[in-house]
């Protein structure tokens with residue numbers, strides 16, 4: 093009998109065992125690095141980061157007293173320069189889940205009767221402020237991907253009697269609005285969370301009317317930070333690793349078609365030593 097015959101008599105599959113171990117090992121590694129957007133597989137990374145993002149913002153909506161490790165609520169808004177009148181006029185339920193990283197209203201005036209769109213509106217604090225500014229003749233549309241945030245923002249609009257404010261579940265990159273339907277788009281701490289920022293800013297450009305304005309507060313890489321690798325393995329959902337360098341953010345705005353693109357300044361908000369709040373404005377030609 094051939095001494096190697098046992099390979100052909102049922103033991104030939106043995107080579108599969110180390111292969112299986114290797115495949116399991118690969119999945120393990122993928123799972124580990126899938127949580128941080130610094131990994132190499134973008135789609136896996138995004139799916140994993142997205143799940144964490146959903147859970148985090150559902151929790152922020154439903155358990156606003158939890159300490160997430162970053163500023164939120166009314167006092168945070170006060171530190172970012174929100175007017176006392178808004179902080180006092182709007183009830184605590186509006187502010188408790190607010191996660192502002194800057195004050196988009198510091199970037200320009202919003203007139204009575206205008207149509208304002210807030211992308212990544214969260215529990216609706218900025219949308220409520222915008223609704224106060226545009227008045228009953230105006231309109232405010234808030235969009236967020238987290239159902240719990242949409243529910244809370246809708247309840248907040250109703251509690252404030254702001255019938256001019258409507259909130260809907262939607263992706264920032266696919267807004268359910270016609271072309272050239274908005275006078276102004278605002279956003280606060282949300283664009284950095286999008287997997288495809290080009291698509292988001294192109295979508296904002298699409299819905300703005302000619303001469304429409306963009307006023308955004310968002311987290312960016314701190315250009316004065318010496319640690320350029322600070323953010324790659326950090327949390328996407330906590331507004332760290334999805335951030336862009338401010339110059340890249342400006343380039344993305346210009347690529348989308350915006351003019352008068354401007355980094356108006358930085359805020360006091362931080363999500364890590366290497367990330368800082370920034371204020372951007374731009375105009376659609």
Ligand SMILES: C[S@@+](CC[C@H](N)C(=O)[O-])C[C@H]1O[C@@H](n2cnc3c(N)ncnc32)[C@H](O)[C@@H]1O
Nearest residue numbers: 190191192212213214237238263264280281282
């Ligand atoms: C840091 S919170 C800020 C919320 C709000 N702008 C504020 O100032 O309180 C970011 C929000 O963006 C939403 N968000 C993240 N990615 C989104 C996406 N791709 N489309 C729509 N909303 C998104 C989250 O659900 C969350 O409510």
